[in-house]
Each structure stands twice: as structure tokens, then as C-alpha cells.
Amino acid sequence: MSTPRTPPPLAGGAQGPDALRPLLAATLDALRDGAAARGGPLPAGGPDAVTARVRAAAEPLLPEHGTSPEAALRTLVHTLAAGAADPADPLCAAHLHCPPLAVAAAADLAASALNPSMDSWDQAPAASALEALVTRAIATRIHPGADALVTTGGTESNQLALLLARETPPAQSTGTPVRLVVGANAHHSLPRAAWLLGLPRPVTVPTPTGTLDPAALAQALTALSGPPGTLLVAATAGTTDAGLIDPLDDIADLCATHGARLHIDAAYGGGLLFSDTRKELLRGIDRADTVTLDLHKLGWQPAAAGLLAVRDPHDLAALTHRADYLNADDDTDAGLPDLLGRSLRTTRRPDILKIAVTLKALGRRGIGDLVDQVCDRAQQFAALVEAHPRFELYDTPAISTVLFRPVDADDTDLAHTRRKLLTEGTAVLGRADLGGRRWLKATLLNPHTRPDDLTTLLDLVDGQSRTTTPRLAEGSTPR
Numbered sequence: 469m470s471t472p473r474t475p476p477p478l479a480g481g482a483q484g485p486d487a488l489r490p491l492l493a494a495t496l497d498a499l500r501d502g503a504a505a506r507g508g509p510l511p512a513g514g515p516d517a518v519t520a521r522v523r524a525a526a527e528p529l530l531p532e533h534g535t536s537p538e539a540a541l542r543t544l545v546h547t548l549a550a551g552a553a554d555p556a557d558p559l560c561a562a563h564l565h566c567p568p569l570a571v572a573a574a575a576d577l578a579a580s581a582l583n584p585s586m587d588s589w590d591q592a593p594a595a596s597a598l599e600a601l602v603t604r605a606i607a608t609r610i611h612p613g614a615d616a617l618v619t620t621g622g623t624e625s626n627q628l629a630l631l632l633a634r635e636t637p638p639a640q641s642t643g644t645p646v647r648l649v650v651g652a653n654a655h656h657s658l659p660r661a662a663w664l665l666g667l668p669r670p671v672t673v674p675t676p677t678g679t680l681d682p683a684a685l686a687q688a689l690t691a692l693s694g695p696p697g698t699l700l701v702a703a704t705a706g707t708t709d710a711g712l713i714d715p716l717d718d719i720a721d722l723c724a725t726h727g728a729r730l731h732i733d734a735a736y737g738g739g740l741l742f743s744d745t746r747k748e749l750l751r752g753i754d755r756a757d758t759v760t761l762d763l764h765k766l767g768w769q770p771a772a773a774g775l776l777a778v779r780d781p782h783d784l785a786a787l788t789h790r791a792d793y794l795n796a797d798d799d800t801d802a803g804l805p806d807l808l809g810r811s812l813r814t815t816r817r818p819d820i821l822k823i824a825v826t827l828k829a830l831g832r833r834g835i836g837d838l839v840d841q842v843c844d845r846a847q848q849f850a851a852l853v854e855a856h857p858r859f860e861l862y863d864t865p866a867i868s869t870v871l872f873r874p875v876d877a878d879d880t881d882l883a884h885t886r887r888k889l890l891t892e893g894t895a896v897l898g899r900a901d902l903g904g905r906r907w908l909k910a911t912l913l914n915p916h917t918r919p920d921d922l923t924t925l926l927d928l929v930d931g932q933s934r935t936t937t938p939r940l941a942e943g944s945t946p947r
């Protein structure tokens with residue numbers, strides 16, 4: 469028998485914080501030094517170079533004997549930071565990938581240390597109470613009686629919205645399967661959720677202008693008859709490619725006329741609910757049966773921070789589920805909250821803590837200001853593009869996404885320019901094929917981005933596209 473060794477310290481309990489302190493110091497140093505070593509929005513060299521550096525740092529992956537915790541943290545956190553696509557860098561602007569606020573990340577550390585699991589009250593007494601309060605407070609920004617579930621993001625929220633449509637009366641009692649009706653601009657997770665849930669193939673309404681046209685939707689709904697509630701229209705507030713907002717109020721009118729249920733995917737645009745000046749862009753959102761929100765987009769949370777708001781909390785009865793070890797009837801009768809019906813997951817992180825801390829620290833106005841700042845930056849970037857002789861703008865941004873392209877580049881050149889910038893590690897831009905052409909996409913989510921950064925971003929693309937047009941081999945330009 470081997471001699472028992474003292475196990476490594478735990479994160480929780482009264483001693484946990486003292487054990488964490490030196491480890492956090494090592495972690496924070498590694499984050500700082502790693503970001504400095506990267507020196508840009510993305511590591512230079514492309515996938516092979518990054519993989520080689522990760523391999524060199526991480527091996528041996530499962531050593532026979534470990535190193536000190538500080539050494540392991542220093543090596544791997546440094547490697548991850550040096551090799552990160554860092555949304556805190558203003559030139560990292562491809563996706564709906566937000567830079568998390570320091571306050572939210574600090575709260576998330578507490579969530580990890582305490583490790584409540586949200587599937588039963590006896591694993592999360594205070595966290596479950598906080599979740600119940602904060603989800604309702606957020607949901608009532610949309611509708612006074614609404615409630616919300618915490619999810620891993622827009623994908624899970626959209627799946628749950630379809631599931632609730634399938635399982636809620638009257639659809640659930642008719643025997644007619646729910647038919648999803650979406651615009652071609654809808655997020656890919658919606659048709660995928662229909663596939664996952666065994667629903668019929670969705671009806672896709674073409675969206676040549678980028679948003680769902682009420683006349684085209686009316687035509688589709690008229691052509692599809694069915695018992696009330698068996699049609700589910702999903703509209704988008706903030707399309708992934710262009711950040712456009714469907715005409716929500718008109719769509720809600722059509723749903724009312726045709727007895728269709730309405731889901732609004734506001735994974736991106738939902739953040740506008742916090743802004744005094746831009747809330748109006750979401751007019752009609754209160755009429756939806758379900759709304760997807762994603763605070764790891766316009767909410768500056770570390771992932772995951774998704775929500776599904778439900779207008780009528782009775783709809784959540786569909787998720788009622790019993791497992792004696794978590795919510796026995798007599799425990800529930802005795803007053804222990806039944807949490808199992810709040811998610812399809814079992815073990816579940818208290819993602820509500822970082823959200824609650826952020827809301828309290830910044831206030832509704834503080835978050836609204838951040839939303840306004842990134843939307844204003846997008847307007848400024850669009851103006852720069854428009855004023856530039858060598859660039860073309862797709863459209864005035866509705867939220868904070870700007871689509872643009874060099875006037876003399878073809879679609880292949882444009883894709884090549886994007887990859888060149890990625891390989892150099894100088895800028896991270898997205899791409900979108902819309903209106904029959906390809907565009908570069910800047911999704912501005914960083915409230916610290918300054919006008920100078922926008923000029924730099926455009927200059928980088930300009931410089932790159934001018935060297936790209938007489939084609940260079942990819943990755944041939946040194947950083």
C-alpha cells in the first residue's frame with residue numbers, strides 16, 4: 469500500500485480562497501504575458517504553426533507524474549492566451565464573439581469555486597433562488613408576465629422554443645405535427661432543431677432583401693392550413709450575417725391572423741432591450757410566445773449565457789419531469805423547489821451569477837450605454853467605408869454588423885484577403901454571401917474600440933486586398 473498523500477487543495481470552503489490566491493496570481497500573469505506575446509488579435513502563422521506551439525507546450529499530455537499546479541497553469545494558460553482569437557482586441561471582429569467584462573469573468577470564478585448544480589435545490593439553494601429572480605427580471609423587459617429559462621445559448625434556446633411549440637396546447641392535442649416557417653435569413657440552428665425534434669421539413673420563405681417580407685410570409689401562411697397553433701413562425705431580431713431585424717410587429721399581426729405561434733430569435737438583437745434609444749427597434753417583441761436571448765453576445769458575458777423567455781409561463785409545464793433523487797413528490801410537497809423542469813440538462817452551471825453581478829454592477833443604463841457605443845461604432849465604420857474610394861458598403865448597419873467589400877475584388881479575392889489577415893494574425897473579419905455577392909463582415913462588439921481602430925481595420929484590408937489582387941501564395945507575407 470502506498471503512503472497516503474495530502475490531496476491538492478479545494479476551491480471551496482473557508483480555506484479555498486487562500487489556496488486559490490497564488491494559483492490565480494500565476495493564472496493572471498500567464499494571461500497577461502500570453503496576450504503580450506501574441507501582440508495582435510490572433511496568433512500568427514495559421515493552424516499548423518499554432519498546433520505545433522500547443523503541442524510543444526502541452527506534451528506530455530498525461531505525464532506519469534505531474535508538475536506543480538503553478539507550472540501547469542503558467543505553461544498552458546500562457547499557451548492558450550498567446551494562441552487566442554481575442555475579442556478584447558479591437559481588430560478581432562468576425563463573429564458574435566464578445567469580449568467578456570472583467571466583472572462577469574470574476575463572478576464566473578466564484579461560480580466555479582462554489583460549483584452549485586442547478587438541477588436540485590439541495591445542490592444550489594441560493595443560486596436557484598437567484599436564478600428564479602433574475603430570469604424573471606430579465607423576461608419582464610419583454611413582457612410583464614414572462615419567465616425565462618437559462619440555456620447554453622441561442623442554439624439551445626431555439627431548440628427549446630420548438631419543443632415548447634410542439635408540446636403546448638393546442639398543437640400538442642391535434643395530432644398534427646408543428647410546422648416551422650422561417651425566413652431564409654434565419655439561424656441554421658432553427659431548421660436543425662426541427663430535424664432534431666422530428667418535425668416536418670421547415671417551410672423557408674425567401675428573403676432577398678435580407679429580412680422576412682410580411683407579404684411573402686402571408687402568402688406562405690395562407691398556403692399552409694392546419695389546426696390553430698400547428699404553425700410556428702420564427703422571426704429574427706439581428707440576423708447572424710447582416711444584423712438585420714425582421715419587421716416583428718407586422719409578423720406578429722400575421723401570426724395572430726393565421727393562428728400561428730411566434731418565436732423571435734433575438735440572440736443578437738435582444739441586447740437592444742437595454743438601450744433607451746434602440747429598444748424601439750424591437751417593437752412587437754412582446755407579442756412573441758418565446759424569445760431567444762444571448763447575453764454572451766450583446767451582454768458581454770463569458771459563454772455560456774443564453775436565455776429563452778416564455779410569454780406564458782404555463783407553457784413550461786411541458787418540461788415537467790420527475791427523478792426521485794432530485795425532486796421526489798414529497799420533497800416538492802414539503803416546499804423544496806422543483807428545478808428539473810427548468811432545463812433539459814441535469815447538472816447545470818449557475819450561469820445566472822455572472823449575469824446577475826453584471827446587471828447589478830452596471831445597471832440597465834450601463835448595459836444600454838455599451839449597446840449604444842458598439843452600435844455607434846458600427847455607424848462610424850459604415851461611414852468610413854462609404855467615404856472610401858476603394859470600398860463598397862452593403863447597407864447602413866441596423867445593429868453593429870458592417871458588411872463591406874473592396875470594389876475591385878471578386879468573391880475569391882475577398883475570401884483570400886480574409887484568410888491572409890487570419891494567417892498574419894493582424895485582423896479577424898468574418899464573411900457573408902448575401903444578395904448574390906460575398907462580403908467581408910465586421911461585427912463590432914467591443915465597447916473599447918476607438919475610431920482609430922476602425923481606420924486601422926480598413927487600412928489593413930485595403931493593404932491586403934491590393935497585394936492580393938495579383939495573387940500571392942497564402943501565408944507568404946511575414947508578420
Ligand SMILES: *Cc1c(COP(=O)(O)O)cnc(C)c1O
Nearest residue numbers: 621622623624655708733735736
Ligand atoms: C448566435 C446566434 C444563435 C446561436 O447561438 P449560440 O449561443 O451560438 O448557440 C442563434 N441565432 C442567432 C440569430 C444568432 O446570432
